Amino acid sequence: MEKYKLNGKKYQSENSKINGIKILENAGLIPVEEYELLLKINQKGFEPVQLDEVIDLKSPGIEGFVAKPYKVLDIYVDDIKIEVDECFKTPDEILTMAGKNPEKYFLKQLKGEIEIGYKNDRDHKVAIKNEAKFISCELDDKNITIIVNGTPHEVQKGNISYTAVVTLAFPDFPQHPERTYSVTYKRGHGNKPEGILSPGGVVKVKDGMSFKVKHTGQS
Incomplete structure (x- = not known):
């Protein structure tokens, strides 16, 4: 597989040689006739690529491609x-x-x-x-969706506690206080998008925030 960039986004081609039509189709830019395709070659600037023109992605100096519509x-x-x-x-x-x-x-x-x-x-x-x-x-003003161990759950905006997160992952947690779990999160708020939620702690949630809860043994 050969990798290349179009408008800064990464794509792959099964072969090193690819024509302009395929480059645009891979990016979902259809009909291809509505887009201009340019090849970025270092120190040479941009060169137009015809739809049926074949480009060898292994050629030296190729930095990627740029596509833009011919009209609004x-x-x-x-x-x-x-x-x-x-x-x-x-x-x-x-x-x-x-x-x-x-x-x-x-x-x-x-x-x-x-x-x-x-x-x-x-x-x-x-x-x-x-x-x-x-x-x-x-968007719902009161509820948001978080992901706990791969499963979406709807919760209220604001803070969520360690106990609440673990219970979403393991519903029988309140009946087994002797069990301990590690809780990590991603896609949180901008000032702290990733971190650890410790027992007794709380964290402010946002839509799409992801939690991973893992059993660590008995205390």
Whole structure:
């Protein structure tokens, strides 16, 4: 597998030789005719790549590719048309363009009968296609979703205790106080996104926060 970058995002190709069509298709930029593809070669700047042109990813000096729409693309958020001149946007950027506060809303993409939610994936780079449709969804003001040992749980905003987290992972924990567990978390608040939750302690939760609870033996 050969690796390459398009607009700063990493992709893979089964072969070292790949044409412009495949590069754009791999990134979900379809129809490919609506995008300009450029090859970044160190010290030489950018060179245009034709759709049927074959590039050898093993060639020296290749730093990656850049794609951009030939014209402004129209997307719809809540049936309101928005003009976009970039190939990729994060869900929060799309919400902001639609005049929605990302702290109060999350984004869903509509693909036919399929809905793709970005509630817990705010940094995802969404490939912008002409006529793409999105909807904004209001976040629950009282409850958020956290992940405990891979299972989502809805909890109230604010702080959560060590006991509450362990009980979500092991419901019989209150009946067995002699058991001890280690609790770690990720994707927490910005000032401390990762850490350890010790017995008797509490931590402020946020939507999408992940906890891992592991039995450590008897005290």
